[in-house]
Amino acid sequence: MLRRLSKIITATTTFLLLCNSVTLAQTEKSQSPDQFPPSPLEINTVDPLLPRNPENQPLSAQQRQQLEAALDKLNQEATAKLQAGDTQGAFNTWNRELRLRRYLGALQEVQALGRVGAIAYQKNDRLEVQYITERIQKIQKQAQSQKPPDLDLLQALGQAYQQVRSPQNAVDVYNQALAMFRQQQNAAKEVETLQTIGNLHLDWFDYPKAAASYEQLLKLAVASGDSTSQVTYLQQLAYIYEQAKQPQQAIKIRNQLVQIYQNQNNLTQLPNLKLAIGSDYESLARENPNLLQEAFANYQQAYTTAWQLQQYVRAGEALQKLIALYRSQGQIEEALQASQILIQSQQLASNFYGLMNAYDLMGQIYLERKNYPQALTAFHKGLEVAQQLKYEENHFSEQIKKVYGQMPQ
Known part of the structure; x- marks a missing residue:
């Protein structure tokens, strides 16, 4: 009797252990990091807002108008839910809107994807951003299969990639659009697209690529004789090369600005530029001491020009730079003379x-x-x-x- 009872207990224990193992395995499988829910943008369900068989029969003008109004209302509902604190409900509504936007054409869908993607990024909803980015990439692939691609759609794709913070994808699309604008000899759009690409690189601190874009813009401005744009691009390039720690390139650009301002008799900008050029030369002089004289010369020009223009604060800045250089070179008498002038400049500047x-x-x-x-x-x-x-x-x-x-x- 005891032996039989022992066998029953053993069998029961074994069965329970096996059940637990199966349950554990199923739980681990369901929690596997490789298992992701399907994208809500790719769910194929019948939606009451759609007419029957929209894939087989294009929407009429009236149906498009009705659907567009309904989707705009969905967007408003989602916005209201978000403001009320129902984030999940808001994105559920937006995902429904995005699923239906495709029936109004790729351009409308991409614009909506970018709009919702920007909100998802702000809310740090990485999964939603991933779903939207994947959908944008799918549309991009379809767009690039067309010969030639739709330029309006390419630009919308670039904007959408920017909104979901996918800069490299955005640049790739804008470069394709840029090539087409050049082929069409559309100078205005070429400049606009180059500016967008340059600013994208700048926003993501890719200074070499940003510089390449603005160098191209500068060449176009020079070729067209647009002096205002030349100044704008030179100022941007000076900033880029400064951030990129390329003083030699910065000097070249700033000297071009000096030349333009002198030709325009716009001397008010010169003290700042000369100060910056002097600083660039001082940086280069760490490896090539012979360039220290260039630093001296530019600081002196900054001081004298500022003094003539009664820019006494700027003159003081240049004098401080000169004093530091004089002291570093053991020229104490010159440093004292400059410090006396510095006191005068600060008094005049109050x-x-x-x-x-x-x-x-x-x-x-x-x-x-x-x-x-x-x-x-x-x-x-x-x-x-x-x-x-x-x-x-x-x-x-x-x-x-x-x-x-x-x-x-």
């Missing part, structure tokens, strides 16, 4: 913080030369300004103590 710092700088230079009386004078004047500003008073008090501590007894 820049009291700049004036306070200029006295501090002069005091530091005198202190390095062990010229204690002049250092004390500079620090005391700096302290007076600091007291008026109620700022950095302790710093100047400490500097004065430091000078007294170093003075011979």
Whole structure:
């Protein structure tokens, strides 16, 4: 009897273990990361908003108008759900709208995909963005099979890719459109598309490709004699090469800007440009010290031009650059002379913080030369300004103590 009972218990235990194993296996299988739900944009279900057999018979003008109005209403419903906090319900409604938009043509569908994709990206709904991106890619493949492709559709595809943050796909589509515009000799659209491509690269910090696009734009502007666009593209290129840490290229571009401004007698822009060129040369001088003289020359031109134009703040910036260079080269007397002019420029600009710092700088230079009386004078004047500003008073008090501590007894 006991042996029989033991066999029954053993058999029951084994059966339960097998059941648990099967259940566990099924659970693990259902949770497998390789199993994804089907795209809601590819579900084929009968929708009451559609007439019968829309695939076999094109919609009439009246049916298209009715469907378009109904889909616009769905979009409004989804927006209201999102505002009410029902995010899942909103995207369910939008997905229904997107499924039906295809019956109004690829262009309308792509525009709607981009609109909803932008919202999905903002809401960090990665799965929805993936579904929409896949659908855009499918439409792109169909569009490219047409000879020639529909240009309006290509541009809409590029915009949609931008909205779902897929820059490389966007660039690929825009490049195809660019080739077609060039073939058609449509200069306005060529420029517009190149600008879009350049800005896309710039938005994603791909500076070499952004520079290539703007160099092409510059050539077109030069060829057409469009001086306004030339200035715009040169300014953009100067920024791009600066961000890309390519000072040699930046110098070339900024010198072209200098030439244009001089030809236009627009001198107000020169101090800033000369400051930037001087900084570029100073950067290059780390490997080629001979270029330091170019840095000096451009800073001096920035200072003198700014002073003539009464741009005293800008003149002060150039003088500070010059003083730093003079000190680095051991030209202390020149640094002191420049610091005296710096004080004048800050006074003329009514820049009291700049004036306070200029006295501090002069005091530091005198202190390095062990010229204690002049250092004390500079620090005391700096302290007076600091007291008026109620700022950095302790710093100047400490500097004065430091000078007294170093003075011979």
